[in-house]
Amino acid sequence: MEITEVRIFPRESRDKKLKAYATVTFDDCFVVRDIKVIQGNKGLFVAMPSRKMKESCSKCGHRNVVRSKYCNACGATLPMIEIVPTDKEERQSEHRDIAHPINSEFREHIQKAVLDKYDSLPESEKASDTHSHTSDENIDNNNQAKA
Numbered sequence: 001m002e003i004t005e006v007r008i009f010p011r012e013s014r015d016k017k018l019k020a021y022a023t024v025t026f027d028d029c030f031v032v033r034d035i036k037v038i039q040g041n042k043g044l045f046v047a048m049p050s051r052k053m054k055e056s057c058s059k060c061g062h063r064n065v066v067r068s069k070y071c072n073a074c075g076a077t078l079p080m081i082e083i084v085p086t087d088k089e090e091r092q093s094e095h096r097d098i099a100h101p102i103n104s105e106f107r108e109h110i111q112k113a114v115l116d117k118y119d120s121l122p123e124s125e126k127a128s129d130t131h132s133h134t135s136d137e138n139i140d141n142n143n144q145a146k147a
């Protein structure tokens, strides 16, 4: 299976960790959207599209985000689901991949294709916050006003 097209859609998230969405085409005939380019502690990585797991309220049937304490629709107390202690497994219980490679080789292949494309974007397209003021600048301005 070959990656025949990668399209990058830069996106600025509030926490600055989500850098872009990617749409990847395989063999000119299969498209996967909402692949994410994320800034991690050790550099950029690619996350497969995922959805938040929901659980139904036993009283009214409203679909709440997993491990909500109360139902968002009727306020009923929801049964607590056993939480697996490690961060990784906790995340997996909340998010489930919609589409993903089943071996690390192909995961690497997708990641490289997406990150190469992302890196090839001009800087002006990657970041849209270059004109915003930093908090440091604001503090300086305040001090000058007082003096």
Ligand SMILES: [Zn+2]
Pocket (backbone or CB within 6 Å): 057, 058, 059, 060, 061, 062, 071, 072, 073, 074, 075, 076
């Ligand atoms: Zn309910």
